Amino acid sequence: MLTDRAARPSTGLPSSIPPGFRSDTIPGAARCLLVGCHGRLTGVIQQAVDRCPCCGYRTGCTTCPVCFWTDDGRRDADAGMVAGGPNGDVSLSDARLNFAIYGASHRRYQDVVRQPRSDELP
Structure with missing residues (x-):
């Protein structure tokens, strides 16, 4: 049965x-x-999925696959501060500039990032 x-x-x-x-x-x-x-x-x-503070894409990941920034809680108010941690010696301001130039939060991550998907656009 x-x-x-x-x-x-x-x-x-x-x-x-x-x-x-x-x-x-x-x-x-x-x-x-x-x-x-x-x-x-x-x-x-x-x-709504959280935007990456570095590239602005809506990946919702701790470490963004589009720019490889690891969200450590820094935002615009403290973007120029280098806090160490998972992003090393790169401030959020520098990471944003690097993303505009290299397509990644740091030059060394150019080979591990990917293009954003259509559902991740800001």
Whole structure:
């Protein structure tokens, strides 16, 4: 005898999500952008992703793949301060200038950065 759970094809989603659920039917919810999701994730609402303080792209990563700046909490008020840490001897102001010139927060990272995707544009 098959149970309800065994009768459903495996989707990799939690079992609390009813078959055929679509998040785009919820008022205020955006269409899910995950490939293959088809809007079945419960409560998926598109949220703003943090911008990188160096390049400004919306990667939402601690270490930005577009400029390779590691977000250490510095912002415009203390952009000229060199604090050491994950970004070494580069201030946020210098990293922004380096990004404009080299396409990376530091010249040495030119080979590890990538172009921003369309969904990461400011």
